[in-house]
Amino acid sequence: MEKTETFRFKxxxxxxxxxxxxxxxxxxxxxxxxxxxxxxxxxxxxGLLNLKTGSPFLxxxxxVLAAAGPVLYILFFKITLKNQIKANNLKEGRLVYTAxxxxxxxxxxxxxxxxxxxxxxxxxxxxxxxxxYLYATLTHAFILPxxxxxxxxxxxxxxxxxxxxxxxxxxxxxKKA
Numbered sequence: 001m002e003k004t005e006t007f008r009f010k011x012x013x014x015x016x017x018x019x020x021x022x023x024x025x026x027x028x029x030x031x032x033x034x035x036x037x038x039x040x041x042x043x044x045x046x047g048l049l050n051l052k053t054g055s056p057f058l059x060x061x062x063x064v065l066a067a068a069g070p071v072l073y074i075l076f077f078k079i080t081l082k083n084q085i086k087a088n089n090l091k092e093g094r095l096v097y098t099a100x101x102x103x104x105x106x107x108x109x110x111x112x113x114x115x116x117x118x119x120x121x122x123x124x125x126x127x128x129x130x131x132x133y134l135y136a137t138l139t140h141a142f143i144l145p146x147x148x149x150x151x152x153x154x155x156x157x158x159x160x161x162x163x164x165x166x167x168x169x170x171x172x173x174x175k176k177a
Contacts, residue, residue: 004102004103004104005157005161006100006103006152007100007102007157008101008151008152009098009099009144009145009148009149010095010098010148011095011097011098012093012095012096012145013088013090013093013094013143014092015085015090015093017145018085018088019081020128020129020131021131021133022081024131025133025141026077028128028174029124029133036074039069039070040066040067043063043065043069044063044066046062047063047066050062096110097142098110099134101152101158101161101162104119106118106119106122119166122135122136122167122170123137124166124170124172125171126172127173127174129174131143131144131146132144132146132155132162
């Protein structure tokens with residue numbers, strides 16, 4: 001029986017890692033960019049409908065909403081991120097967990113506990129920029145920075161391994177090969 005390679009990641013959570021994950025999770029993984037694009041189209045459509053029915057005031061109001069909606073969403077998103085970074089003291093960064101991948105086993109460990117995760121039960125694993133995001137469930141993800149690989153031959157070999165281990169259709173790359 002051939003022994004598979006072992007991979008170990010050390011995840012240090014800092015401001016950049018947190019920001020990158022928040023962007024990925026909100027806009028790519030959850031697809032909120034679609035609503036940010038559709039909202040102005042819908043509001044402009046409503047405005048044109050009101051203009052056609054003889055209400056220039058409502059036309060202008062809907063155009064203002066079309067422009068302001070996405071801008072306000074992004075502004076609040078950035079403010080919320082800034083507050084979370086401050087509340088969690090992420091300016092300096094700190095080790096939050098390690099992840100071990102060996103012989104089909106995934107084990108996430110921090111100072112207090114070890115959590116096994118079975119490949120067949122993962123929701124998804126993504127590759128984006130210099131990160132891998134292992135979603136144990138739809139709302140619970142583990143961040144694996146490529147720079148955090150402390151055991152294993154390469155991030156390319158880890159991605160090959162992850163795609164083989166993940167159930168069909170549950171791995172996706174946003175990185176151009």
